[in-house]
Amino acid sequence: MSLLRNLLLAGVAAASLSGMAYAANDMSPEAIAERTKPVGSVYTAADLEGIVDTAAGNSGEPAAPRSGEAVYTAACAACHATGAAGAPIKGDADAWGPRVAQGRDTLLSHALNGFNAMPPRGACGNCSDEEITNAVDYMLEAL
Ligand code: HEC
Numbered sequence: 435m436s437l438l439r440n441l442l443l444a445g446v447a448a449a450s451l452s453g454m455a456y457a458a459n460d461m462s463p464e465a466i467a468e469r470t471k472p473v474g475s476v477y478t479a480a481d482l483e484g485i486v487d488t489a490a491g492n493s494g495e496p497a498a499p500r501s502g503e504a505v506y507t508a509a510c511a512a513c514h515a516t517g518a519a520g521a522p523i524k525g526d527a528d529a530w531g532p533r534v535a536q537g538r539d540t541l542l543s544h545a546l547n548g549f550n551a552m553p554p555r556g557a558c559g560n561c562s563d564e565e566i567t568n569a570v571d572y573m574l575e576a577l
Contacts, residue, residue, distance in 0.1 A: 499564045502572025509558035510569050519551040525576045534574065545570050 513521035522529035533541060545566050548554035555561050
């Protein structure tokens with residue numbers, strides 16, 4: 435009985451060893467390429483994001499929406515910090531009062547689509563709707 439058992443075990447061991455040997459000696463082009471590929475060819479998740487962004491034509495636009503403060507500083511402050519072109523200055527409650535009374539939706543619509551001397555999106559070509567909204571909310575929070 436134990437002889438038979440040992441023979442069986444030996445057979446199983448031999449079979450699995452030959453299986454491992456076969457895998458290591460796989461000379462198919464795919465197996466060789468896989469074993470010999472340079473470590474540097476491995477993409478990180480960040481690389482892939484960049485590739486996907488570039489393929490979608492989005493390069494230059496960050497994946498996460500910028501904060502209201504960042505967008506305001508970059509695209510709105512030129513007029514809304516100075517009053518240029520008659521823009522209501524951030525924090526000037528008198529100038530903003532009647533505008534706020536129109537409701538936030540109207541303000542957002544004017545910011546996105548333009549309103550008199552207020553250019554659509556504040557002329558920010560790479561600002562998303564969400565970023566313009568963030569910038570409007572940032573100015574409203576200052577009142
Ligand atoms: C070139 C100057 C300029 C820039 C840049 C600019 N604005 Fe304006 N904005 C104006 C002017 C002028 C008005 C007032 C228009 C009017 O009431 O006739 C205005 C008005 C507004 C209003 C009030 C609209 C209303 O209904 O009363 C909002 C909201 C606004 N801007 C948001 C923004 C945001 C957000 C940005 C940046 C992404 C921005 N603006 C950039 C000139 C500018």
